[in-house]
Amino acid sequence: MIAFLEGDIALKTPTLLILQVGGVGYEVHISLNTYGKLPDSGTCKVLTHMSIREDAHLLFGFADALEKSMFQHLISVQGIGPQSARTILSYASPSDLEDSIRRGAVHEIQRIKGIGPKTAQRLVLDLRDRIRPETALHGPPSPLGPSTNADNETSSHTKMQEEALLALVALGFSRPAMEKSLRNILSDPQSPHDTESLIRAVLHSL
Numbered sequence: 601m602i603a604f605l606e607g608d609i610a611l612k613t614p615t616l617l618i619l620q621v622g623g624v625g626y627e628v629h630i631s632l633n634t635y636g637k638l639p640d641s642g643t644c645k646v647l648t649h650m651s652i653r654e655d656a657h658l659l660f661g662f663a664d665a666l667e668k669s670m671f672q673h674l675i676s677v678q679g680i681g682p683q684s685a686r687t688i689l690s691y692a693s694p695s696d697l698e699d700s701i702r703r704g705a706v707h708e709i710q711r712i713k714g715i716g717p718k719t720a721q722r723l724v725l726d727l728r729d730r731i732r733p734e735t736a737l738h739g740p741p742s743p744l745g746p747s748t749n750a751d752n753e754t755s756s757h758t759k760m761q762e763e764a765l766l767a768l769v770a771l772g773f774s775r776p777a778m779e780k781s782l783r784n785i786l787s788d789p790q791s792p793h794d795t796e797s798l799i800r801a802v803l804h805s806l
Contacts, residue, residue, distance in 0.1 A: 602659065606645040612638060614767035614799055615686075617646065617661055628661035629682075632690035632767070636796050637663035651675075651682040660686065670694040677726045679719045687771050688712055691803050701727050713773070713806045761786060764798045773806075781805055 605628065607621035614635045617628040628646060630638075638644050646661035647668045660682055662668040667689060674685035688697065691712045700708045701724055710720035761782055768778040781802045785791050792798040 601650050602648050604645060604647045605659075605661070606643065608643055609639065609641050612640060614763065614795060615690075615770040619644070619646065619661075626659060628659045629686060630661045631667070631686045632796060632799055633667060633693055634661060634663040634689075649682075658682065666694045670697060673727050673730060674723070677719075677723050679722065683772060684714060687714060690771060690799070698731050701731055704728065713803065760793075760795050760798060763795045764802065767795070767799055768802060778802065 605619050605621050605626055607619045607626075609617065610620045610625055611618040612635070614632055615630060617630050617634075617638065619626045619628055628648065630646070634646070638646070646663065647665060648662070649660045649668060649671060651658045651660060660671065662671060671682075671685050671689060674680050674688060675682055680688075692700075697709075699705075704724050706717065706720045706724055709715060709723060710717050715723075765775070765778055765782060768782075769775050782798070785798065785801050785805065792801050
């Protein structure tokens with residue numbers, strides 16, 4: 601199996617990284633959490649997990665060992681596949697998710713889109729004893745959930761909206777619903793000014 605990849609960034613989007621390693625371009629699926637930690641260009645290293653299905657072999661990438669470990673814990677829970685695990689890690693940081701699981705905060709976990717009460721309860725029951733306090737990042741935990749010349753500004757705003765829409769659709773959400781959510785959020789004068797924050801705002805609003 602491939603434990604990690606290190607190479608030049610050929611493409612970076614909020615859900616997909618194409619890494620050129622030794623003349624080969626690897627397509628690596630990433631969470632919003634990893635997207636925010638990677639540089640926009642140049643060389644980078646990502647830890648990887650390969651998901652093998654009948655119709656495809658998919659690589660998932662992580663900026664650090666904590667996120668990879670949490671991803672592997674999540675996919676061990678019945679009802680949570682690799683794509684669902686990536687969505688969960690796009691909604692909450694690994695350390696915040698760890699804290700919610702250790703506290704048994706089912707109500708916080710089921711706020712995540714696609715995670716119902718039964719799956720949230722199963723996630724806590726299955727992982728509570730397997731996640732050790734010393735694996736968490738230092739510092740006080742935050743509540744589970746996302747943080748929150750005129751022509752150039754308009755062009756940048758449109759590009760940000762398009763990137764956010766493509767990322768949300770790639771995460772499995774309905775395009776018409778995401779278009780509506782993005783319009784609602786961007787109509788606020790205090791709306792986010794970067795793609796990552798905009799996606800998190802949409803996820804938080806669902």
